[in-house]
Amino acid sequence: EVQLVESGGGLVQRGGSLRLSCVASGFTFSSHAMNWVRQAPGEGLEWVSAISAGGGLTLYGDSVQGRFTISRDNSRNTLYLQMDSLRAEDTAIYYCAKVFRLGDTPFDHWGQGTLVTVSS
Amino acid sequence: QSALTQPASVSGSPGQSITISCTGTSSDVGGYKFVSWYQQHPATAPKLLIYDVSDRPSGVSNRFSGSKSGNTASLTISGLQPEDEADYYCSFYTSTRVMFGGGTKLTVL
Numbered sequence: 001e002v003q004l005v006e007s008g009g010g011l012v013q014r015g016g017s018l019r020l021s022c023v024a025s026g027f028t029f030s031s032h033a034m035n036w037v038r039q040a041p042g043e044g045l046e047w048v049s050a051i052s053a054g055g056g057l058t059l060y061g062d063s064v065q066g067r068f069t070i071s072r073d074n075s076r077n078t079l080y081l082q083m084d085s086l087r088a089e090d091t092a093i094y095y096c097a098k099v100f101r102l103g104d105t106p107f108d109h110w111g112q113g114t115l116v117t118v119s120s
Numbered sequence: 121q122s123a124l125t126q127p128a129s130v131s132g133s134p135g136q137s138i139t140i141s142c143t144g145t146s147s148d149v150g151g152y153k154f155v156s157w158y159q160q161h162p163a164t165a166p167k168l169l170i171y172d173v174s175d176r177p178s179g180v181s182n183r184f185s186g187s188k189s190g191n192t193a194s195l196t197i198s199g200l201q202p203e204d205e206a207d208y209y210c211s212f213y214t215s216t217r218v219m220f221g222g223g224t225k226l227t228v229l
Contacts (some may be wrong), residue, residue: 035218045158045166045209047218059216095165100177102216106156108177110165 001036002026009114014040022079038092078079124221135159137193137198142210
């Protein structure tokens with residue numbers, strides 16, 4: 001059974017930093033690209049970032065480009081999201097999501113999410 | 121403002137069918153088969169219902185179906201059940217970008 005377990009969320013001041021983690025199990029982590037998707041309270045889904053299976057290719061949404069860094073440790077089956085220069089509008093539940101296949105792909109498994117609250 | 125446009129809400133009675141639309145442009149929805157739909161119940165993670173416009177992952181009920189015409193994709197739920205009450209999101213995806221619709225709240229009357 002695929003499991004994705006996020007952690008690291010919490011309350012942080014505007015301008016601060018936070019690192020999220022997502023521990024994966026139940027599939028060959030090193031063979032799959034991974035993503036972060038967030039959802040502000042009462043709002044819709046917003047794609048945040050993606051990383052290739054080997055970690056060599058990373059992509060970011062416009063709203064986090066230059067502030068967030070995605071990375072992974074395939075030896076630990078763990079995905080990370082380093083969030084710097086946090087803003088109030090970064091307040092959201094952050095989900096890690098596994099891709100369904102290589103190439104153009106939806107997300108077939110999601111974690112339960114971790115809440116990040118940025119205070120102003 | 122989301123890149124993909126969905127109605128904010130739809131409703132239907134048990135047993136009925138409903139359709140949720142998702143409108144993009146010829147550069148995304150209209151130009152590719154890479155449209156998916158997710159279901160999200162309150163306080164839970166999204167669940168993949170449909171991918172590649174009309175394909176269902178293993179385990180998803182055949183009451184859920186997808187289609188596309190021009191720049192608009194659609195999700196149809198037939199034989200509405202109370203447990204279908206949830207938020208539904210469309211998504212366009214390629215290997216380099218992902219977009220979501222604003223979401224549609226389905227109420228089962």
